[in-house]
Amino acid sequence: MSENLITLEHVSKVFKVGEENFTALNDVSLEVGKGAFMSFVGPSGSGKTTLLNLIGGLDRPTTGKVFFKGADLESMSRDRLAAYRRENIGFIFQTYNLLPVYSVYENVLFPLILNGIKESQVRERVEAMVAEVGLKDQINKKPAQLSGGQCQRVAIARALVKDPLLILADEPTANL
Secondary structure (H helix, E strand, C coil): CCCCCEEEEEEEEEEEECCCEEEEEEEEEEECCCCCCCCCCCCCCCCCCHHHHHCCCCCCCCCEEECCCEEEHHCCCCCHHHHHHHHHHHECCCCCCCCCCCHHHHHHHHHHHHHHHHHHHHHHHHHHHHHHHHHHHCCCCHHHHHCCCHHHHHHHHHHHCCCCEEEEEEECCCCC
16 A cells, blocks of 8 residues: 555644634544545535645644655745755646736746756746646736736746645635
C-alpha cells in the first residue's frame, strides 16, 4: 500500500467572529492518495476554502493534525512550510491572486522562478501552458486587460506549470 499524500486527523477550525466562535470545520478526518481526485461540495460558508487552506499550509487547525506524506505540517518551520507549498502544491484561488504588474507570461512563470528555475530553461513550457489554456494571443497582457474567465485560466496555467503533486482548486470554474 502506498503512503498517503494528505492525511487529516480529527481536524477542527474555529474562527472568532466578534464575540462569537464560528466552527468552520469539526472533527474532519480523511486520507488522499497520490493520483486521487477529490471534490468538496457544500453551501457558501460550509468550510470548503478553510479545508483547502489547512491542507495547503496557509492556515493551521484549531485542533487535529494535517500531514503531507507523513510529515506534520504544524511541526514544520515557517521556511519549510513555504518550501512545502512552493515545491508540492499548485493553488487555484477563488480570487485568482495574479500579480497585477506582471503579464500573463510572467504570472505563469512566477512559481518556477520561486523554485529556482531559470527562465531560459522553462520558456517553452510556460508558452505551451499559456497556449494550452487558450491565451496565446494574450501572453503579454496584464491581468487588468483580461476578462474574469481569462484571469481564471491564467491562474490554472500558473498552478499546473510546475507539475505539482497536489492541486488545490477553490471554485476553479466559477468564472469560466
